[in-house]
Amino acid sequence: MKDLSRRTFVQASTAAAILSSSSFFDWAKAWAQTAPWKPEAGAKINLMRWRRFVEAEDAAFMKMVAAFKAATGVEVTVVNESFDDIQPKASVVANTGQGLDMVWGLYSLPHLFPQKCLDQTDVADYLGKKYGGWAPAAEMYGKSGGKWIGIPVATTGGLMNYRISSMQKAGFKEFPKDTAGFLELVKALKKNNTPAGFALGHASGDANTWLHWALWSHGGQLVDKDDKVIINSPETAKALEFVKALYENFIPGTASWNDSSNNKIFVSGDLHLTSNGISVYVAAQKENKAVAEDMDHAYMPIGPVGKPTELHLAFPILTFNFTKAPNACKAFTAFMLEAENYNPWVEAAQGYLSHFLLAYDKNPVWTADPKRTPYRDVSKRTLTPGGLGSLGEKAAAAVADFIVVDMFANYATGREDVKGAIAVAERQAKRIYR
């Protein structure tokens, strides 16, 4: 019941922030007067974004779009596309030079065509100065060759989701902070018939994030800083053994899981530990309150390398340099990330979106419900899908082709031995990174 009242409070405050339209629009107009970027006369923006997962988040986003139009007269046309379709479509637009002005995409999108992205260093500096600076990962995602080619708007984190009672019954007072303790927990959970499960199927989000964590936490890397393939290493072999030991103690069926599998099993109460965004918790609050009250979140444990090695899903926004309205696009980017817009928007997302600008740590959404707090820090803890190597087309292709995921799945399910699993991954990676 406590959670419920907190949540109701947060929702109510969000709604109030969105609904107090007139003062909000007044603010937007005042902002437009003083903003460093004056939109071109008659400017129009075509923007493509990923299709929302939390309805209230989308509503808050469209509210910003409406306010921007009221304040500046610039119409922003928003097209929604699924995760899988964003990258190919954006690439075609970048190549043909028409169709869109801005794309709000995922992972390393601006790095696929850095020479087609508008330099937004002024926007990044303006926001960084005003809002306490950027998290380190923001520079990795946003900068290329000393310039900001994209503005990292938010991250959605993949962290440990666990049932408190099951963890305690397994003999742990708090969630283990290292990989060895984590393995013990997974084994004990299996013994108690309250199993853990992590996706080993072609789950673009869940499988890629936790298996890259597993690889990196043991010191394995797909490529070095010069993009040379170095997956064939004793560290990788250790990571493989680690995941196999985990897999043998998982709930059956994880090799077939997609991104939604663990959500529905966890919410139903049959799964007691998994890695996911906050969506499991959000769904459980609606559909299975007992699970929501008994669950909590934790950072991914730290492995032998001794530091966090998490991978989360970043959402950068970019403007193409062939747009007819570069100032309008810059203004909209800055407008989105102003506190008056960003705070209610992130609250509407209920923890699904985490900020890159450090001042937003203070947003009450992270503390109103302490179970959300770990997700506050994901932008500060995330690495990039490129690992040690460059962030761009090659890293994106390696992730999309499930090279790391399949390597782990091949060994864990017994289809290949350690050498075979690594050899398959190495061969594919060498082709992509040639």
Next chain:
Amino acid sequence: MVDVAEKTPARRAPQMMEVSAWSQLKSNRNWLGWWFMLPALGILILFLAYPLGLGVWLSFTDTKIGRSGVFIGLENYEWLQGDSVFWLSVLNTLLYTIVASIVKFAAGLYLALLLDKHIPFKALIRAAVLIPFIVPTVLSAIAFWWIYDSQFSIISWSLKKMGLITQNIDFLGDPWNARWSTIFANIWRGVPFVAITLLAGLQTVSPSLYEAATLDGATPWQRFRHITYPLLTPIIAVVMTFSVLFTFTDFQLIWAMTRGGPVNATHLMATLSYQRGILGGQLGEGAAIATAMIPFLLGAIMISWFGLQRRKWQQGSDND
């Protein structure tokens, strides 16, 4: 005068010739057929031949999505030759196509023979048989995805309640279970097409043939073997050609249910091509995988048309 008289016809003659050639083209019956075919030809070239040619061309380049590539010859194919995932997808596709097609044919023929009999509510039952074929593939794939779910499977649940098993069946998590499960889903979906088309074929067989055979004392099996089957052969050839083509190029069922998993055990050539070409952005390699399907498809068409149609039923000449 003389000059004029001499020159004029000389000047006109070639003109007349041109006009007559053009008007001949316009009015000649042989050419007329050509004119009528032109729009269809244009559509075929624009929407079939050109994309096919482009796909084959892409497979010889290193094109990525959003960036044109350069000609690299057979490099994509050489790479695929050593790629164990590609060969696994070829084997999966062959297994999927062969098993599903054979079962679809047997079940479809059996169903067609049953539906050809006089049964009550015949029209209603015939319509109902078509339902799996009418439901959009993605919907039926999602239904099967739930049926095969590792935790919530209705099959596992029922068997557990009956006390026949103690643990859920891991339908899509075990490589061979996943293969048979997806094949079953494909069969479920494809049987109505085969059954209804064969039923249509059965109805064209003249009843007098059966009457004559019955009078001659033919057993039901003999009637089927010597009347129904030979007369049904042309329809079977068409149906099975289509069935094999649809099965070989299947994408939606697999993509919605397993995305090629577990560990690529259900990756078909079509799904692998999509994963590498569109999601991975390696358009050239994806095109090479898709192009590699063409020889198999041509082979399937050849077998159907030349194998099953050697009785020259179309021309009406003697059997051979």
